[in-house]
Amino acid sequence: MTKTFETAEKKERVILVAVNTEGNDADVETSLEELQELADTAGAETVGKLIQRREAIHPGTYVGKGKIQELADLVRNRQADAIVCDDELSPAQITNLSETLQVKVIDRTVMILDIFAAHARTSEGKLQVELAQLRYRASRLTGLGKSLSRLGGGIGTRGPGEKKLEMDRRLIQDRISLLNRQLKEVVQNRDTMRRQRSRSQIPTVAIVGYTNAGKSTLLNALTQAEVLEEDKLFATLDPTTRSLEREDGQKILFTDTVGFISKLPHQLVRAFRSTLEEAKYADLILHVVDASNPHKEHQMEVVYDTLEALDITGKPVLTAFNKVDVLSTEPMGGGEILLYENTGRKDTRSDASVSISAREGMGLEQLLEKIVKMLDAGFVTIERLFPYEEAGKIQIIRQQGRLEVEEYREDGIFVRASVPPALAH
Numbered sequence: 001m002t003k004t005f006e007t008a009e010k011k012e013r014v015i016l017v018a019v020n021t022e023g024n025d026a027d028v029e030t031s032l033e034e035l036q037e038l039a040d041t042a043g044a045e046t047v048g049k050l051i052q053r054r055e056a057i058h059p060g061t062y063v064g065k066g067k068i069q070e071l072a073d074l075v076r077n078r079q080a081d082a083i084v085c086d087d088e089l090s091p092a093q094i095t096n097l098s099e100t101l102q103v104k105v106i107d108r109t110v111m112i113l114d115i116f117a118a119h120a121r122t123s124e125g126k127l128q129v130e131l132a133q134l135r136y137r138a139s140r141l142t143g144l145g146k147s148l149s150r151l152g153g154g155i156g157t158r159g160p161g162e163k164k165l166e167m168d169r170r171l172i173q174d175r176i177s178l179l180n181r182q183l184k185e186v187v188q189n190r191d192t193m194r195r196q197r198s199r200s201q202i203p204t205v206a207i208v209g210y211t212n213a214g215k216s217t218l219l220n221a222l223t224q225a226e227v228l229e230e231d232k233l234f235a236t237l238d239p240t241t242r243s244l245e246r247e248d249g250q251k252i253l254f255t256d257t258v259g260f261i262s263k264l265p266h267q268l269v270r271a272f273r274s275t276l277e278e279a280k281y282a283d284l285i286l287h288v289v290d291a292s293n294p295h296k297e298h299q300m301e302v303v304y305d306t307l308e309a310l311d312i313t314g315k316p317v318l319t320a321f322n323k324v325d326v327l328s329t330e331p332m333g334g335g336e337i338l339l340y341e342n343t344g345r346k347d348t349r350s351d352a353s354v355s356i357s358a359r360e361g362m363g364l365e366q367l368l369e370k371i372v373k374m375l376d377a378g379f380v381t382i383e384r385l386f387p388y389e390e391a392g393k394i395q396i397i398r399q400q401g402r403l404e405v406e407e408y409r410e411d412g413i414f415v416r417a418s419v420p421p422a423l424a425h
Contacts, residue, residue: 014039018086019057030295035086037357038111047078061092070205091140124186131179132168132267138172170273179229203375204253206282210299211259213290214322217357249398250346260306280312284374291321291345304349316374318366325357379418387412
């Protein structure tokens with residue numbers, strides 16, 4: 001009789017730990033819920049949670065020493081494989097916790113870096129993730145690890161450990177330098193493409209938002225881009241630019257960017273800066289918000305704070321409250337219709353807002369109308385008579401502006417249109 005063997009990868013059993021220093025239990029619980037989503041995305045199973053109230057995070061063990069015994073009991077009773085802390089840990093905190101609890105200890109930053117490493121698809125994305133990982137490791141290289149053979153002071157403890165430590169540092173720094181050179185070439189190529197788009201005068205819309213707000217779904221709905229859509233955090237990392245051509249011939253470029261998240265590791269912000277800066281050169285910021293998320297106000301603040309950190313300010317912002325299809329419906333005229341007005345949904349920091357369902361295709365026409373209106377705000381109106389030998393210019397107007405009147409006369413083609421100032425000249 002043939003034996004069968006289970007080949008499915010065993011899920012790591014993790015316990016989530018957070019320290020509440022602000023006294024706001026709701027915020028800490030929300031952050032821990034998000035950490036659980038990150039754990040799910042990374043392929044782990046959450047088997048327990050622990051929150052401690054303290055005036056400050058313990059510098060040596062993250063949680064207080066009295067709480068460590070409770071955590072040890074929880075690890076033993078739940079048969080946990082790892083501890084995941086909701087804040088970035090120091091090398092000493094990781095070492096002390098892991099040696100005391102005898103399980104692997106990681107922090108929120110490592111969890112996010114692991115997810116990014118698993119989801120990066122393009123060579124640029126992989127380079128950026130590796131650079132972020134190496135910078136994180138470089139900041140945590142010490143001569144105190146067991147693998148570095150430095151067990152204490154005095155005779156017999158010098159030499160090999162320090163040599164290995166310096167070797168690791170040099171190898172990491174050499175790799176970081178190589179990645180920086182490779183990324184510099186990628187950034188130059190991106191800048192070249194960006195300048196080409198700028199010269200074409202085709203308006204650009206940057207789609208930004210909290211992770212899993214539905215940015216990729218919206219890009220697909222607008223442009224049939226066929227970008228991966230999953231109900232997971234950071235399902236897509238690599239930026240995608242696609243073109244939308246309206247019925248009147250006007251073209252609009254939409255660029256999907258990396259999703260934001262609370263406590264986004266600064267190593268990732270640095271590594272993905274060139275990608276995130278796509279929004280800096282866009283004509284309009286399209287801020288996608290998950291309207292069904294009870295913590296959407298906090299998520300919106302995170303997005304704006306990240307944009308400010310990247311010095312992306314002064315741009316017109318249109319907020320799209322997405323996923324309204326999962327909100328309440330009510331019957332009207334014998335059938336079910338979706339309530340997707342802006343009732344109860346506001347973004348005081350944006351210039352306009354609209355409620356949509358990218359998945360169901362609801363509200364997309366209103367969204368496009370507002371996008372066009374906001375893009376046209378800086379346009380100028382021209383009235384010109386083009387000789388028939390210059391008829392090709394009218395196609396340029398269709399692509400880059402809005403053609404309002406086109407009359408064929410004996411002496412040429414009369415046009416009234418709204419166009420970008422640069423095109424008007």
